[in-house]
Amino acid sequence: MEVEAARLIGAGLAAIGAGAAAAGVGYIWGSFLQGALRNPEAANGEQARLYIGFAVTELLGLIAAVIGFILLFG
Amino acid sequence: MEVEAARLIGAGLAAIGAGAAAAGVGYIWGSFLQGALRNPEAANGEQARLYIGFAVTELLGLIAAVIGFILLFG
Amino acid sequence: MEVEAARLIGAGLAAIGAGAAAAGVGYIWGSFLQGALRNPEAANGEQARLYIGFAVTELLGLIAAVIGFILLFG
Amino acid sequence: MEVEAARLIGAGLAAIGAGAAAAGVGYIWGSFLQGALRNPEAANGEQARLYIGFAVTELLGLIAAVIGFILLFG
Amino acid sequence: MEVEAARLIGAGLAAIGAGAAAAGVGYIWGSFLQGALRNPEAANGEQARLYIGFAVTELLGLIAAVIGFILLFG
Numbered sequence: 311m312e313v314e315a316a317r318l319i320g321a322g323l324a325a326i327g328a329g330a331a332a333a334g335v336g337y338i339w340g341s342f343l344q345g346a347l348r349n350p351e352a353a354n355g356e357q358a359r360l361y362i363g364f365a366v367t368e369l370l371g372l373i374a375a376v377i378g379f380i381l382l383f384g
Numbered sequence: 385m386e387v388e389a390a391r392l393i394g395a396g397l398a399a400i401g402a403g404a405a406a407a408g409v410g411y412i413w414g415s416f417l418q419g420a421l422r423n424p425e426a427a428n429g430e431q432a433r434l435y436i437g438f439a440v441t442e443l444l445g446l447i448a449a450v451i452g453f454i455l456l457f458g
Numbered sequence: 459m460e461v462e463a464a465r466l467i468g469a470g471l472a473a474i475g476a477g478a479a480a481a482g483v484g485y486i487w488g489s490f491l492q493g494a495l496r497n498p499e500a501a502n503g504e505q506a507r508l509y510i511g512f513a514v515t516e517l518l519g520l521i522a523a524v525i526g527f528i529l530l531f532g
Numbered sequence: 533m534e535v536e537a538a539r540l541i542g543a544g545l546a547a548i549g550a551g552a553a554a555a556g557v558g559y560i561w562g563s564f565l566q567g568a569l570r571n572p573e574a575a576n577g578e579q580a581r582l583y584i585g586f587a588v589t590e591l592l593g594l595i596a597a598v599i600g601f602i603l604l605f606g
Numbered sequence: 607m608e609v610e611a612a613r614l615i616g617a618g619l620a621a622i623g624a625g626a627a628a629a630g631v632g633y634i635w636g637s638f639l640q641g642a643l644r645n646p647e648a649a650n651g652e653q654a655r656l657y658i659g660f661a662v663t664e665l666l667g668l669i670a671a672v673i674g675f676i677l678l679f680g
Binding site: 396403410 | 471475482
């Protein structure tokens with residue numbers, strides 16, 4: 311029973327990690343958009359790197375979410 | 385009784401989430417105002433997007449607050 | 459007695475909130491000074507708004523401190 | 533014995549405060565260096581204010597560290 | 607047994623420290639890349655200082671990770 315309680319608290323803590331990763335993901339998209347609005351004709355050329363950078367950052371938040379789901383249902 | 389104690393602590397933790405969302409909301413309005421003061425005649429044209437961005441950010445903080453209120457009174 | 463312990467821990471947590479508000483207050487003064495050093499003759503004209511923005515931000519930290527003092531002595 | 537455990541956890545929490553102060557100290561030095569590299573001949577004239585600002589920021593982190601040491605050895 | 611539980615929670619807390627250091631490491635590389643894209647011919651000349659700054663920042667995160675591993679296996 312106490313192990314079950316710790317599992318639920320751990321899932322909530324993992325959700326903090328998932329939310330914290332949003333700061334990094336938002337910074338990537340925000341920086342891209344700031345630059346793209348300053349120099350729109352270069353935006354398409356940088357789109358591939360935007361998605362790579364976005365994916366590796368989002369991944370960290372998703373890993374935190376996966377740990378949370380494993381704690382809930384694992 | 386111990387469940388009641390955990391409910392109260394959880395409501396306090398949810399309030400941290402509501403307060404943390406204020407950093408993002410403040411960043412949106414601050415960025416808009418910085419840009420609007422630099423180029424005031426474009427400010428009205430971006431107002432719709434300001435309110436959309438503000439609403440989706442404020443929403444996250446309000447969701448945290450709702451979780452806190454459910455914990456208090458639910 | 460356990461309630462007394464929780465009161466003391468709560469006062470310490472409230473102090474974190476008071477300290478966290480300093481980030482926002484420092485951002486306001488720092489932004490004002492950066493702008494004032496770039497354009498000093500406009501600084502006096504913005505001083506009223508500086509103090510309004512400073513006051514409403516400082517207020518949040520003081521509220522956190524008041525909660526801490528109520529927890530300690532209330 | 534439980535008081536002894538709380539003393540150790542409190543010392544660890546105080547160390548978080550000392551580390552968090554490093555963000556502010558690093559911001560001061562980083563901002564000075566950014567400005568000094570842009571306008572090197574003005575750097576010497578601002579050095580006194582750099583050290584004053586650095587000292588009052590470092591002080592907050594050192595106070596947190598002192599609280600941690602008092603908790604450990606006091 | 608309770609000491610063993612505290613060891614595991616401590617390892618998790620140490621991992622927060624390792625992750626928090628990533629904010630500083632990312633700031634160094636991001637700032638270098640921003641500057642290098644603005645003035646590419648100066649990038650090679652600053653590479654040595656980039657790696658020194660990166661190493662001393664990464665070190666802090668690795669120390670936190672080492673504390674976590676010692677808690678797990680020490």
